[in-house]
Amino acid sequence: MDKYKHLRELMVETQILERGIRDKRVIEVMKKLPRHLFVPENIIDDAYDDRALPIGHGQTISQPYIVALMTELIELKGDEKVLEIGTGSGYQSAILAELAREVHTVERVLQLAEESRKRFERLGYKNIKVYIRDGTEGVPEEAPFDRIIITAATPEIPPPLVEQLKEGGIVVAPVGERYSQYMLKAIKKGNELERYYLIPVAFVPLIGKYGWKDES
Known part of the structure; x- marks a missing residue:
């Protein structure tokens, strides 16, 4: 474990602090959370590399800097109810769970959702709820949310997610074309997004009714 502790500290120093992340709570949780437990065993020694890694089913665990950036952008203070679209390995979900009151995370791939659910149980997270469904439709039964984070590329913020975001709430997502996007931070004002x-x-594409079609 000392090896991974060292790698985490190195990751934070060289990939996160040097690129301008300043939120102390984000920095501390990324120093603490064992990222290597969220990747397949055959690439466990690559867990702290400065890149996205494959986790199966055509999905990835995001580059550490991108996880830190998206988390900083949603400005968590500790009492928020967060919706995450795209559970994947569960690493981003766990980061959010350390910094917010509760996390509702949606995954469309059954196996990834079940693996993440087991990880959360093993690590003792009680404030994460996993849903297996089309993430572009959100979780209306739990709305409204203080924050929404979308961890897959979307052509636009899905209208149901805008509806499920509280007034003054923040949504962060990669928005643009299927293979290239810009990171968007948007604040809900009225029924519009600033x-x-x-x-x-x-990012890998967000598949669903209000996202991209499944080409597999």
């Missing part, structure tokens, strides 16, 4: 486009990114 938008701030940030860095170029490339």
Whole structure:
């Protein structure tokens, strides 16, 4: 475990602090959370590399910096109810669960959802609820949400998610074309989103009714 502790500290120092992440709570949780427990065993030694990694089913665990950036952008103070679209390995979900009151996370791939659910149980998370459904339709029965984070590329913020976001709430997502996007931070004002486009990114596509069609 000392090896992974060292790798986590190195990851935070060289990939996160040096790129300008300043939220102390985000920095501390990324130093603490064992990222290597969220990747397949055959690539466990790559867990802290400066890149996205495959987790099966055509999905990835995002680059550590991108996880830190998206988490910082939604400005968590500790009492928020968060909706995450795209559970994947569950790493981002666990980061959110450390920093918010409760996390509702949606995954369309059954096996990934079940694996993540087991990870959360093993790690003792009681404030994460996993849903297996079309993430573009959100979780209306639990709305409204203080924050929404979409961890897959979407052509636009799905209308149901805008509806499920509280007034003054923040949504962060990679928005654009299927293979290239910009990170968007948007704040709900009235029924509109005040938008701030940030860095170029490339995420796997968000598949669903209000996302991209499944081409597999």
